[in-house]
Amino acid sequence: MRELEVFDNGHAILSPSGWGMWSKCTGAMVGLNRSRKKGTDSMASVEGTLAHFLLELSLINWIHPSNIATQDQTDAVVADIDNWCEKICNNTNNTAEVIAFAVECHQQGSACAFPEDMRIEVGKCFERLDVYKQNGWTILPEMKVTLKATLGHKHCDGTSDVIMYKGTRFKVADLKYGKGIEVSPDHSGQLQLYGLGALATLAESGQITYVTDVELVIMQPRIGNGVWKPWKTSMPAMIAFGEDAKMKSEAALKVLCGDDSAIHFEPTTGSCQWCHKKMNCKPRLDFALAEAKAMFAAALKTEGDLERDFDNVTNEMLANVLDRVPFIVSFANDMIAEAERRARDGQIIPRRKLVKGRSSRKWHQEYEDKLTSIMSCYGIDESDCVTIKVKSPAQMDKLKLTKEQKKVVKSLTAVSYGKESLVSISDARPEVVKNVKSTFENFLNNENKGENNE
DSSP states (O other): OOOOOOOOSSSOTTOGGGHHHHTTOGGGGTTHHHHHTTOOOOHHHHHHHHHHHHHHHHHHHTOOGGGOOGGGOOHHHHHHHHHHHHHHHHOTTSOHHHHHHHHHHHHHHHTTOOOHHHHHHHHHHHHHHHHHHHTTOEEEEEEEEOOHHHHSSSTTOEEEEEEEEETTEEEEEEEOOOSSSOOOOTTOHHHHHHHHHHHHHHHHTTSOSOOOEEEEEEEOTTSTTOSOEEEEEOHHHHHHHHHHHHHHHHHHHHHHTTOGGGOOOOOOHHHHHTOTTGGGOHHHHHHHHHHHHHHHHHTOSSTTOSSOOGGGOOHHHHHHHHHHHHHHHHHHHHHHHHHHHHHHTTOOOTTOOOOOOOOOOOOOGGGGGGHHHHHHHTTOOHHHHOOOOOOOHHHHHTSOOOHHHHHHHHHTOOOOOOOOOOOOTTOSSOOOOSOHHHHHHHHHHHHHHHHHHO
16 A cells, blocks of 8 residues: 555544544545645634643643642643644634634643643543552553554554553543533444554553453543443454454545545444535435435325324334434534535525624623722612622532532532433433333343344
8 A cells, every 4th residue: 555645633644533434434535635734623622632631741740630730741741732732823724713722721731720620620530540540550641552553554543541451451541521522432443443552562562461351431521420431342342343444444545545446425423523525525415315305204104194193103203213313413504504604704695694693791801800899989889780609519519628518518419300301222321211011021022032043
């Protein structure tokens, strides 16, 4: 395979984090290298990178994030922070807002002046890792991993947040600081690629000779109880995954090298999510139209029925509709966002017009510290313009409280659960059982089916 000339945006062109895209849809590889030159950063990605710097410093020094200070800074991390900020500032595609935020985060990272809420959230992950360290686990932060031994090329290489092992047990953990999309470790291609690369390196150096238990972990402290979300797999399964990844990466590289015979399209909610071509992808449009047609057809009582008696729609029909909703909603939202972007660029969208958003008001920043004194000079009483409100239990959790104080806060807290929602069977949350008899009958039926198949 000939060497690729890859535009360097800080990630391998077939990065482990992009597994969900390039492993499924090689059509996404067309023009990918060119689009990397036009890539932009976001506020969320900038904030996430700063959180990763904090975790790295804490693990290198093994100091709780709340206590990390300037003297704990390392030359290597400072250099990484400098290079990261320079790339963002030099990217002419980035907005002024993102660049300003990156400069602010660079200053915080360089001076170890990390935001207090970030120290608390990353601290939750550190505390969980510390338990393993105290129990004899070896923990390796920010490990550079190469997949060349497994895949035969370097275009999937990356950096794993945390690699840890003890005896024949092995774990790969990844920090996801975002709170917009919950990430699951189940069958995570990204974590399995990191794991295969780390295992090859550790085996070559003699640090690991044999592995029996493998666990993939997502640390996502700002979503639900996501500090430590594990998923167990095995070495045979990891090896099988590596063989599959080798074939899929070779197909993707062929497309990147100009071999159109290797192009195939597989639009899904996951594979399209971060694809640079999703706004101008005909296979995705065709699939969305087919899914919409199938979704509405699934709700029909019988074909050709003129009267739609929705009371007679079966649960299976409803399930068929729900299966198609995520992709259609994702597609529709992307089309709305693209139309708005073009309109803001001055393009005319038929039957649409661009209007101003709803206005909002806030105090001028320069007067924020003087508001009450200025108002009092004009006869406005302080009680009329100042509200004192007790912090919520969630906000209290972010304070440095003693064990006794935490007990008091907990005793004063009333817990109420949100509205029940219907989700995919693959969701990790426990099921709320409403019909015990039906659930038990389904269990027995599944058991009988298993016996009949044996």
